[in-house]
Amino acid sequence: MKQNKQIEKGIRELYQEDPIGADKKVFGRTSDPISRRGFLTGLATMSTILGAEIVFGRFMPAGLIPAAFAETTDNFMLPGKDPGLIVLNDRPINAEVPAHLLNDLVTPADKLFIRNNGIPPENVDVDSWTLVIDGESVETSKTYTIKDLKEKFESHTYQLTIECGGNGRAEFNPPAKGNQWTTGAVGSPQWTGVRLRDVLKDCGIKDDAVYIGYHGGDSHLSRNPEKEAISRGVPISKALEDEALIAWAMNGEDIPALNGHPLRLVFGGWPASTSGKWLKGISIRNKVHDGTKMEAPAYRIPCEPVAPGDKVAAEDMCIIEAMPVKSLVTLPQSGIKHKIGEKLAVKGHAWAGDKTVEKMDISIDFGQTWQEVKLAKPANKNAWQRWEGEVNFPKKGYYEVWAKATDSDGISQPMVLPGWNPKGYLNNACHRIAVQIV
Ligand SMILES: Nc1nc2c(c(=O)[nH]1)N[C@H]1C(S)=C(S)[C@@H](COP(=O)(O)O)O[C@H]1N2
Ligand SMILES: [Mo]
Secondary structure (H helix, E strand, O other): OOOOHHHHHOHHHHHHHOHHHHHHHHHOOOOOOOOHHHHHHHHHHHHHHHOOOEOOHHHOOOOOOOOOOOOOOOOOOOOOOOOOOEEEEEOOEEEEOOHHHHOOOOOOHHHOOEEOOOEOOOOOOOOOOEEEEEOOOEOOOEEEEHHHHHHHOOEEEEEOOEEOOOOOHHHOOOOOOOOOOOOOOEEOOEEEEEEHHHHHHHHOEOOOOOEEEEEEOOEOOOOOOOOOOOOOEEEHHHHOOOOOEEEEEEOOEEOOHHHOOOOEEEOOOOEHHHOOOOEEEEEEEOOOOOOOOOOOOOOEEEOOOOOOOOOOOHHHEEEOOOOOOEEEEEEOOOOEEEOOOOOEEEEEEEEEOOEOEEEEEEEOOOOOOOEEOEEOOOOOOOOOEEEEEEEOOOOOEEEEEEEEEEEOOOOEOOOOOOOOOOOOOOOOOOEEEEEEEO
8 A cells, every 4th residue: 555644544543534535635536526527536546556446436435445445453362362363452352353264154262252341260160160140039049060050951052143232333433432343343153051041940030030130250450359340131031032041162162261261141142241251140130230331321322313423311321232233244355356257256144133134135336236145044043144145247446345134124234334322332334345356
C-alpha cells in the first residue's frame, strides 16, 4: 500500500471519523452524484492502490473501506492457540480468530476465541473442584464434584455456537469502548457435559424461579476476593432447554484452560457472556440475576432505537437475549488472487441465535445481485450451519464477495451497520472478503 500519512493513521479510524471525507482524502472519491467525475477518479485511485480494476466499482457504496485493507495488529503466541489469533488485549487476555482460520465445521480448540474479564484460576485441581447450586429459588442447595456430575446424570454432546455480544464492535461509529472485535469472537465447538436442567431439578426448582446466575473461579482484575470478574445468567426458560449444558469437555478433550477448564456453562445462540467459565456456582434466582455485568450498560442495548452517539438512561437499556442472524466467509482467505476462468469455491458458516438459518446468498457486485448457495442443516439446535457455493467472475479485477444469511423468520443480515448502541453490541452486518481475479 502507498505510504500516505492518512493511511498510517489507520484507515478504520479515518473512516470512523468521517467516511465520506475519508473517501475523498484517501482516494479522491466523492459520493456527490453531481460530481460523478470525482467518484470515478476516486475509483481509479482506489484501483491503483489495490493493483486491480474494481470491476463492479460503479455499485460500490461511498464510504465503504475496501475489504482488501484488512487491519493489521501485532500477533503473539498464546499457549495452545493458533499463532494466527489476533490478540486484542493481554490483561485480561482477549484474542479473536481471523475468518479464514474458522473454516472447520467444528471449531478446534486452538481456534476458539478467548474473552476473559478477569484473571483465570491457577493450579486447577479437577478432583477437588466443586459446583454449588443455591439461590432463593432452590429447594435444597447441593454441592457436586465433577465425578458426581458424571456419575449421577446422563451425558450429552451438542455442537453449540458461542459468540461474544461485542463481536463486530470495531465497526461502530461513534466508536464504542471495549475490545475492538472485528469478526472473530465466535466459534462452534462440540461440548460434552450434563444438562443444566437435570442438575437444577435434582436440587428442586421453586415455582418462583425466574433466572439463573453463574459464579466463576476467576479473580477480579483488582484481585479483590470480594469482587467477581463477571457473573451473568439467563432466564429459567433458556436454562431448562435440552442444549443448555454444564460441560467438562470440548471436542472430546478437556476444555482448554483459557476457555474454562475444568467446568463451564454453555448456552448456544446467546451472548457468550452467559456461558460462565471455570464454573463454581449456579444460583437459582427469584428475580433477574443481579451479578457483575448484569447491570446497564453491560450486555444491554437501548430498548428502542437511538441516534448514533445518544446517551441512553440505564432504565432504557434492555438485556440482550438470543443473538441475531449472522454469517462468515471462511474460505478463501480475504485478499487471495484467483485465476480468471476457474470457478472459485466459497464456504462459510451461518447462525441465528435460537433460530435456524433458512437461506444463504452471496454477491460479487456490492449487493446489486445475489446468488443463493447451498446451506446444510445444523447438527442440532444452536449449532452453526455450513454454507458453500461457487462463483464465476466475468473479468480480471478486484471483487468483494459478500455473504448474507436469512433466518427462519425471514430476517436477513443488514448490508450496512445495524442500529448503533452505546456499547457496540450485535453488529451482524454482512461479512465481505476481497478477491482479485488475475
Ligand atoms: N468466569 C467467566 N466466565 C466467562 C467470562 C469471564 O471472563 N469469566 N467471559 C465471558 C464472555 S464475555 C465471553 S464472550 C465468553 C468467552 O468464552 P471463550 O473465552 O471460551 O471464547 O465467556 C464468558 N464467560
Ligand atoms: Mo463477551
